[in-house]
Amino acid sequence: MFNLIENEVLKMISKKRLMFVLAILVVLISVFAYGQNHTAERTKAQLAQRMGISATADWRKLADQQLIDMKNRLDSPYRDEKDKSSLRVRIEQLQYNLDNNINPLEQSAAKFTTKFMEQSIFLFLPLLIIMLAADMVSGESSSGTIKLLLVRNVPRWKILLSKYLTLMILEIVVLFFAFVLSVIISGLFFGLGGWLAPVATGFKLVAGKLDTSAVLNVPQWRYTLMVYSLAYFVAVVVGSISFMISILVKSTAASIGIIMSTVVAGNFISYFLSDWKITRYMFMVNLRLTDYLSGSFQPIEGMTMLFSITVLLGWAVASILVSFVYFIKQDILV
């Protein structure tokens, strides 16, 4: 079994497809980092123009003022207890910025790395995974090498399992490189720091409204870890589904096409999410798991982190089952 996986991993590495994925990552992260840098500069210029002062130089004064205001607000007896926890969280963040002399307008490698994954989790990351997964079996079928694989004295399920585990390993490798590359490349633009800054999370949906009563700050590195873990989960789910399609459809091009169009269509379908209930059971609209962390999700009754994870898990398990059953039963002419 171990040897089989080793064999599969080496096969994938020698196929250059992984290198291709990494190259795309390098290019895209560079473009994204440059763009962020550009936007940050423009925001600063606009602020300076609009308020007639250089907001960037005077950010400490501004932050001090905001801090005093927020503390006053916290003491006000007319405020709902509910609002107070989000206020406390913001005070904590601002205090941290002041204590560590971090201008909140400035980017950092930590912020960038997190944001990059938050932005890629629903489309870009799935596409990369599809590139890897979609030809794992169909590639062997179209080139005919599947026969050589199957005539060996190993049960079919073992062969398929080794392929699936290889995919899971490669997904980690892709995420690992996405992380390392964005830290290095954005580090060149914004500096490497920012891993200890507090980030707000813990938003909840109560009765169709965003509930901020349980909001708390976690250090940036923990937040980043959570984002990448969710990204891995998404990668495994999308990987499992494209794995199944690559078994059902013999041609690599067709299997990539099918799964890619499904994922892209998901972005349109999420538009109907609030009215058309059945759409929420599709895997494509549940890929934005990190939105539950950052509190930027559309408040839709019934759509929670646990719901989305359960739906995704259901799809993954079903795909794996179909894959194994089909692959074992399938006739392959030797």
Place this chain on the structure above:
Amino acid sequence: MLKKSMWYSVLAIACAGFIVLASGFYQAIIVTTMLSPQPSSEAPMTQTTEDSTLSSKNPNSVQLLILGDSVAKGTGDENSKGFSGYLPEYFKNNTSKEIIVDNAGIDGLESIGLLEQLQSQRLDKLIADSDIILVSIGGNDIRSILSLNTLAKEDEFKVRLDNYQSSLKLTFKELRNTNPNSIIIFLGLYNPYEKATSLEDARLLTTWNYNTQQLVEEDGKAIFIPTHDLLKFNVGKYIAQDGLHPNSAGYQALSNRISKSVETILTGL
């Protein structure tokens, strides 16, 4: 050999990565699903139940209640005083009575929020007791349309103005139901972005203030105090670092103006 080492490094990354990611996944689920730490329900209800009889006011004091948004609250003042700090100082010249101030201003409050605040009846006792009520509202209603393009702005402005007017009417009704005698001082809007404002925006602001004034004057015991004229050429002097709220000098200038307007009434109280 190279292949072997490559395989081992991939395997090492995968194993370490899997453990780290699994822990992160667990944390992410915990963080988004755990229950709120405290289901506090009785905390904000403190000042309603002390006295069952409305209006138990002391005849030797002038009670001032400040309602509305961040300007009412005093946001932006580097000395954290705002109207609650400066108005009593100016009022002192006209009355010998003790001045008691209650400030119920909330940052970011819109007119509909003020109405809800009043309808919740939490403030009823304070309102019933007060001789003077200072209201500042509307800035947050209009502020968010500034970034729209010209066409959308015009439409959105009309919608906002309508909503604002209807909630303002109800607000006055609510206030008068609880206290028919107090003097209501209503602050007009100013333009903190004086430097970067088109003629079109200036016109919208004037329309807004004009409509507000008409509504306010319909109530016999209310007065509309403009602020636009006072700040127009003094944005640099009276506006705080945040570019939106008055600063200490701004609040003092406004307080001075307000106290002059109600001088005679104060002496008679």
